[in-house]
Amino acid sequence: MGQNISMIVTKQKTDNISKDIIHFIDYNYLVLPLDLDGFEVERIIEELVQFDTLENIINAKNKLSSESKKVINLIDNLNINTFVLSHYSEHGDMPIDVFDFIVKESKVIKNKTNDVEDILNYFTDFTNDIDFEKYWNFKRCLHHFNKEKEKTYFVVEVKASGPIPSDYSMIAFGAVIVDNSLKRTFYGKLKPISNKSIYGHHGLSEIEIQKFAEPEKVMNEFYEWISINSIGKPIFVSPNNGFDYRFISWYFHKYSIENPFIENNNEYNNNSININDIYKGRKSNLDLNWKNLRGKEYTNAVDDAIQSAKIFKQITE
Known part of the structure; x- marks a missing residue:
């Protein structure tokens, strides 16, 4: 089995994160691993991408599925408006599922435009520098999070x-x-x-x-x-x-x-x-x-x- 991880990543600063929420600060990025598999993230993205702005999603969150609502409540509580919701899984070093939901300054990015390139460049340092062993899967993230609290x-x-x-x-x-x-x-x-x-x-x-x-x-x-x-x-x-x-x-x-x-x-x-x-x-x-x-x-x-x-x-x- 290879890497299998879902996460929210942002560079925005926030003071609203609870110490009980699994999160890491790596190279000025706030990383929030999610206990979601690829199928669940794919369904969440299919639901959220129907909206044009983060504000519209938040206003409609009570109509969303329970999985989507949990993710949006987390984002709303953090008060962030630029982030990537991502899932990556592989088998034998070969990618199987790669899903990304991108929001830039509250705008939902849907197409392969310059906005997508901008936001992906925004996270280049993160993908180059982070310890992927730590972000191998949610269970390993939980282990590291509990260890770092000690x-x-x-x-x-x-x-x-x-x-x-x-x-x-x-x-x-x-x-x-x-x-x-x-x-x-x-x-x-x-x-x-x-x-x-x-x-x-x-x-x-x-x-x-x-x-x-x-x-x-x-x-x-x-x-x-x-x-x-x-x-x-x-x-x-x-x-x-x-x-x-x-x-x-x-x-x-x-x-x-x-x-x-x-x-x-x-x-x-x-x-x-x-x-x-x-x-x-x-x-x-x-x-x-x-x-x-x-x-x-x-x-x-x-x-x-x-x-x-x-x-x-x-x-x-």
């Missing part, structure tokens, strides 16, 4: 020789998974990439630091550890993520496959949390600082991370 929190603490990566080195970092035990940890010790130092070596000797592993080896091992231990999205947590996340992200981009704490390889979509911000929010006081909850700073970055994770749990539970 999150694994990683508290990370960085020891660096200065305020910015590249000019200064990340000497060590510790990470711990936030669970009941706080025993799943990672300790990264990295050979310096620069001789510059403002903050010193955090209690570590120069001889010891020079024996640390190359950054590429450490960051790839960290990436693999995160991948193995993540259920759903990995979330970066730090008491000062403006500092800690800056180093971890830069080192991932420089020395590893990618940064696992971002989505779609886009740093604007980073999944990072500042413990101090959560503390201020919970207490409804922007002048508070979580440091009064913290004890001493350790030489071992893992010990720092465990201490911060305990505070994170205390604040959020």
Whole structure:
């Protein structure tokens, strides 16, 4: 069996989508997989294509079949007017059924005109870039959607020789998974990439630091550890993520496959949390600082991370 998927795809932004509706944001596209087979989509399209505008369809939706009415109610609730309702199925890599219902700025596109070419070009990036393994069928979409709703929190603490990566080195970092035990940890010790130092070596000797592993080896091992231990999205947590996340992200981009704490390889979509911000929010006081909850700073970055994770749990539970 090959791919067999029905979906609605749009580039329009909407704030009206329920968290319970199966959907994905991929490359600025909103994708809504539908639990419909090719025969059902074909019947829906045959019914909807009789109308000239989306407004006419919405006004007549109570006269539509139950399948068409569900689709139109979804579109109406999303408040979108440019989209493609599509079905694609194949067998042995050979297409069997391909159906598209196209609406552009509320106009139902019926003929092979420039409008069709425009709207198909509109979705070129989507068809070129998306992971078709995820959109193989509705069941697989449901699996990915439920998985993406889950999150694994990683508290990370960085020891660096200065305020910015590249000019200064990340000497060590510790990470711990936030669970009941706080025993799943990672300790990264990295050979310096620069001789510059403002903050010193955090209690570590120069001889010891020079024996640390190359950054590429450490960051790839960290990436693999995160991948193995993540259920759903990995979330970066730090008491000062403006500092800690800056180093971890830069080192991932420089020395590893990618940064696992971002989505779609886009740093604007980073999944990072500042413990101090959560503390201020919970207490409804922007002048508070979580440091009064913290004890001493350790030489071992893992010990720092465990201490911060305990505070994170205390604040959020």
